[in-house]
Amino acid sequence: xxxxxxxxxxxxxxxxxxxxxxxxxxxxxxxxxxxxxxxxxxxxxxxxxxxxxxxxxxxxxxxxxxxxxxxxxxxxxxxxxxxxxxxxxxxxxxxxxxxxxxxxxxxxxxxxxxxxxxxxxxxxxxxxxxxxxxxxxxxxxxxxxxxxxxxxxxxxxxxxx
Numbered sequence: 001x002x003x004x005x006x007x008x009x010x011x012x013x014x015x016x017x018x019x020x021x022x023x024x025x026x027x028x029x030x031x032x033x034x035x036x037x038x039x040x041x042x043x044x045x046x047x048x049x050x051x052x053x054x055x056x057x058x059x060x061x062x063x064x065x066x067x068x069x070x071x072x073x074x075x076x077x078x079x080x081x082x083x084x085x086x087x088x089x090x091x092x093x094x095x096x097x098x099x100x101x102x103x104x105x106x107x108x109x110x111x112x113x114x115x116x117x118x119x120x121x122x123x124x125x126x127x128x129x130x131x132x133x134x135x136x137x138x139x140x141x142x143x144x145x146x147x148x149x150x151x152x153x154x155x156x157x158x159x160x161x
Contacts, residue, residue, distance in 0.1 A: 060106070060127040061099055062089060063145045075145050078102050078154060105153035106130070116140070116149050 062074040073084045078098035083089050093099045106116075106129055115122045115132040117139050122132035131137050140147075146154075 057127055058089070059141055060129055061093070061102055063141070077146055077150065078105075080145070101154060101157055103128075104157050105150060108153045108156065109149060114149065117144060117147050119149055 058074075061077055063077060064074045065072045071084075073082050074089060075082050076092060076098050078101050079096065081092060081096075081098075083092055109116055109130050110125070112130075113121055113123060114130060115136055116129055117131060117136040118133075120132050122130055124130070124132055126137055126140075129140070131140060
């Protein structure tokens with residue numbers, strides 16, 4: 001039998017991985033589910049009421065009480081103090097230190113991987129607070145000032161200190 005010798009470049013072009021160009025392969029696109037917030041809450045995320053501004057990130061430390069879309073006052077989630085103005089909220093955070101207590105409590109709850117409101121297992125977060133669904137977010141923003149999980153975490157922190 002006769003032996004056929006092919007040049008190396010021809011083999012590389014036809015057989016090796018980087019040699020021949022194939023048709024373009026389809027790209028993998030993963031669609032991620034987004035957390036849908038109730039339309040009634042979309043007005044709550046960042047309320048501007050004259051001088052009394054309320055940023056969405058403040059839900060972590062305060063629960064606003066609204067009347068016709070305007071802020072009446074805000075309640076501290078750690079100590080329950082009721083304050084009406086943005087300047088008052090800043091002074092309260094600086095003097096009493098409720099934000100440090102709440103941040104430590106949220107870090108404890110993140111380690112447990114449990115929702116603050118309904119106590120189900122979750123890895124989702126909103127404003128650094130572990131919450132599992134839009135229903136829990138709406139309860140957090142409008143109804144529950146200090147859910148049971150948060151109360152117990154704050155009590156544990158106060159016992160340690």
